[in-house]
Amino acid sequence: MTAGAATTRTETPLAAAGLQPPPSVLRSRGLRVPRSPKVIAGLAILAVFVVIAVIGPVIAPYSPNETGIYCRTACSGARAAAAWLQTIVVHPAEQVCNAAGTVCFNSPAVLAFLPKPPSGAHWLGTTVFAQDVWSQLLVSTRATLLVGFIAGAIATALSVLVGVTAGYLGGNADEGLSLLSNVFLAIPGLPLLIVLASYVPSAGANVIVIALIVAVTGWAYGARVLRAQTLSLRNRDFVEAARVSGEGRMRIIVVEVLPNLLPIVASTFLFTTLYAVGAYVALAFLGLAGAPNASPAGLWNWGEMLQQAYPQNAVASGWWWWWLPPGFCIALLGMGLALLNFGIDEFVNPRLRAAGLSRRSARRAGISLRPRLGITPVMHRRATGGRHSATAAVATDAVGSEGAAP
Amino acid sequence: MRLLLRRLSFYVIAAWVALTISFFLPRVMPGNPVQEAISRATQSGVCNLECVNAIRLELGFGVHTSIWVQYLQFWGNLFHGDLGSSWTQGNQPVATLIAQYLPWTIGLLGAATVISFVLGTLIGIVMGWLRGSWLDWLMPVATLFQAIPYFLLALVLTMFFGETAHMLHLLPSSGGYDVYTVAPGMNWPYLWSIVTHAVLPAATVVLASMAGFILGMRNQMITTMDEDFVLVARAKGLPRRRVVWYAARNAMLPSVSNFSIAISLVVAGQLLVELVFNYPGIGYHLFKAVEDLDYVLVQGIFLVIVVVVLVANLLADLVYVLIDPRARQEAAG
Numbered sequence: 001m002t003a004g005a006a007t008t009r010t011e012t013p014l015a016a017a018g019l020q021p022p023p024s025v026l027r028s029r030g031l032r033v034p035r036s037p038k039v040i041a042g043l044a045i046l047a048v049f050v051v052i053a054v055i056g057p058v059i060a061p062y063s064p065n066e067t068g069i070y071c072r073t074a075c076s077g078a079r080a081a082a083a084w085l086q087t088i089v090v091h092p093a094e095q096v097c098n099a100a101g102t103v104c105f106n107s108p109a110v111l112a113f114l115p116k117p118p119s120g121a122h123w124l125g126t127t128v129f130a131q132d133v134w135s136q137l138l139v140s141t142r143a144t145l146l147v148g149f150i151a152g153a154i155a156t157a158l159s160v161l162v163g164v165t166a167g168y169l170g171g172n173a174d175e176g177l178s179l180l181s182n183v184f185l186a187i188p189g190l191p192l193l194i195v196l197a198s199y200v201p202s203a204g205a206n207v208i209v210i211a212l213i214v215a216v217t218g219w220a221y222g223a224r225v226l227r228a229q230t231l232s233l234r235n236r237d238f239v240e241a242a243r244v245s246g247e248g249r250m251r252i253i254v255v256e257v258l259p260n261l262l263p264i265v266a267s268t269f270l271f272t273t274l275y276a277v278g279a280y281v282a283l284a285f286l287g288l289a290g291a292p293n294a295s296p297a298g299l300w301n302w303g304e305m306l307q308q309a310y311p312q313n314a315v316a317s318g319w320w321w322w323w324l325p326p327g328f329c330i331a332l333l334g335m336g337l338a339l340l341n342f343g344i345d346e347f348v349n350p351r352l353r354a355a356g357l358s359r360r361s362a363r364r365a366g367i368s369l370r371p372r373l374g375i376t377p378v379m380h381r382r383a384t385g386g387r388h389s390a391t392a393a394v395a396t397d398a399v400g401s402e403g404a405a406p
Numbered sequence: 407m408r409l410l411l412r413r414l415s416f417y418v419i420a421a422w423v424a425l426t427i428s429f430f431l432p433r434v435m436p437g438n439p440v441q442e443a444i445s446r447a448t449q450s451g452v453c454n455l456e457c458v459n460a461i462r463l464e465l466g467f468g469v470h471t472s473i474w475v476q477y478l479q480f481w482g483n484l485f486h487g488d489l490g491s492s493w494t495q496g497n498q499p500v501a502t503l504i505a506q507y508l509p510w511t512i513g514l515l516g517a518a519t520v521i522s523f524v525l526g527t528l529i530g531i532v533m534g535w536l537r538g539s540w541l542d543w544l545m546p547v548a549t550l551f552q553a554i555p556y557f558l559l560a561l562v563l564t565m566f567f568g569e570t571a572h573m574l575h576l577l578p579s580s581g582g583y584d585v586y587t588v589a590p591g592m593n594w595p596y597l598w599s600i601v602t603h604a605v606l607p608a609a610t611v612v613l614a615s616m617a618g619f620i621l622g623m624r625n626q627m628i629t630t631m632d633e634d635f636v637l638v639a640r641a642k643g644l645p646r647r648r649v650v651w652y653a654a655r656n657a658m659l660p661s662v663s664n665f666s667i668a669i670s671l672v673v674a675g676q677l678l679v680e681l682v683f684n685y686p687g688i689g690y691h692l693f694k695a696v697e698d699l700d701y702v703l704v705q706g707i708f709l710v711i712v713v714v715v716l717v718a719n720l721l722a723d724l725v726y727v728l729i730d731p732r733a734r735q736e737a738a739g
Contacts, residue, residue: 179419186420186666188715190674195428195708198696199435221667278555282678285557286693315561316570327558334553
């Protein structure tokens with residue numbers, strides 16, 4: 001890396017992040033990561049969704065498929081009729097005549113189902129099919145998260161396999177594998193995904209199949225990032241030492257290289273999961289992930305809810321309670337994953353850490369956040385420090401020693 | 407020149423891989439989706455025997471030639487510009503159909519991407535320069551926008567501004583122009599109608615894609631401002647604007663070289679945005695074709711999307727060579 005040249009963030013070697021590999025790499029890192037407010041917020045959001053994914057289908061008051069829920073128990077006669085009537089708009093029958101009033105005919109009543117806005121009985125209202133939105137939302141969380149995480153895990157495994165192998169082996173293997181991942185990066189992912197899914201109409205019924213399809217289109221970027229990082233690790237002294245002391249190639253990769261890639265692997269997992277959730281929801285929105293009433297039945301997910309609401313004109317008709325909640329959940333989950341990812345970014349690149357610092361904690365730490373040239377506040381926390389005891393080490397050297405290439 | 411040739415050959419390989427995938431998919435996929443497509447075409451009543459046979463030939467279903475011969479024929483047809491014909495669109499050649507759809511998509515995509523890249527980069531530069539200032543409130547906002555799928559943002563914008571929705575009635579939210587009141591042609595009402603109909607889709611794409619450019623640029627700017635040359639520029643007493651410009655120019659390089667990833671995402675997002683706004687581009691028609699199991703049209707559109715994205719990548723590479731002296735040197739050598 002030449003001085004003065006802008007290098008991509010992902011190529012910044014770990015040493016540039018001030019991370020000397022300590023003897024017990026895992027433990028010391030585990031202590032340092034989850035402290036920033038971003039990470040805590042991200043973890044909290046994720047935890048809530050995971051809990052809902054686990055217990056959602058159990059606590060859902062209705063079945064997501066159940067229609068006509070207004071009258072569930074002991075409904076008969078007038079009460080049933082009354083409950084049902086609330087759900088329909090009636091343009092009453094009327095007599096329509098021409099201008100002269102000579103020809104008249106009876107226009108029949110026009111009936112249409114009307115979704116109910118949120119109420120005590122239905123916390124998020126009902127759909128045009130008289131289904132409970134809150135129940136649908138609870139049930140849908142599971143498949144959305146499952147597909148996201150499984151696809152993220154598969155894609156990350158592929159990225160590690162391709163990226164680390166390419167970076168470590170070098171030579172022809174590197175050329176071939178890099179070409180492969182660059183090709184998959186250049187081919188637009190979603191169109192490929194749509195074409196793939198259109199040939200597997202039953203994919204939506206099986207979490208693993210749909211996750212596999214999503215993962216196939218989402219591994220390339222992670223592979224590229226991991227390859228760059230592996231390249232910069234390959235010739236470090238400690239790897240060299242392992243090689244000289246006669247350790248096997250597999251062992252060096254697994255024991256020496258991989259642990260130092262963990263933050264990047266974690267970040268890869270988070271952004272591929274984010275991609276997978278987006279891709280799954282998009283596929284479902286397009287009706288390519290199987291409808292719950294189809295055969296084989298697709299899984300309820302947030303995209304499916306949007307897919308049902310959109311063609312029924314829910315947006316134009318102002319039935320916000322039907323499509324905004326799943327949309328909000330998608331955005332919130334995405335934000336949680338992105339926040340966690342930022343936390344890892346800041347962990348890997350300490351220069352970004354001070355940039356994310358709040359004014360108050362910066363003052364407490366005794367550093368100025370005003371842009372001062374040549375001076376990068378590099379934040380770190382005392383190992384024993386509590387939540388508010390942030391201290392700053394100000395790298396006052398103009399060269400930015402922590403940015404110097406090894 | 408050598409660099410460009412290498413990039414060009416890379417894109418040729420990428421296109422070859424994508425098209426080969428799209429050739430083999432209908433032939434190897436389990437569960438006979440093609441059979442269903444053909445029976446739907448047969449039952450539709452608009453696809454006669456000749457048309458059904460054309461579909462069979464195109465998708466390699468029930469054809470007795472070997473798959474390699476079919477593969478050669480596939481490429482032969484491609485080089486003749488023959489993409490088959492679409493039974494759902496009155497048996498028109500797919501190439502003709504795509505020629506009708508493409509200008510809408512390219513126009514919207516081009517305008518939205520340029521606006522988004524320029525605005526996003528500028529905001530990123532300012533945010534990187536003034537880190538820790540009040541501008542940092544943009545960070546969570548940008549994160550949120552990055553996390554929202556394009557089509558969701560499209561729905562929200564429709565709710566607020568769409569003519570058909572109940573709130574502001576500001577802008578048309580369906581179609582490429584007003585098919586009821588204006589006639590296509592070079593006249594002002596038509597052009598104006600196109601512009602107003604493009605506002606909401608373009609705004610969606612800009613808002614959704616800008617966050618990525620902002621965040622990337624900001625982080626790169628923060629990293630670049632610590633470089634020596636920025637300090638030197640400052641120490642020489644150059645005006646602040648010049649210093650920022652020096653730093654920004656260098657910080658921009660990764661943005662440009664990462665453009666290929668960005669453009670894939672933007673294209674993917676825009677396809678869905680077109681569906682939400684019923685915008686008559688290739689995305690909208692891709693989904694209609696998928697719905698109708700018109701695989702010949704699906705394949706044709708996929709091919710065009712791949713080519714468009716790869717050409718955009720090549721253009722980004724050219725720009726990179728123009729603005730980065732190191733790449734220029736390498737390209738010259």
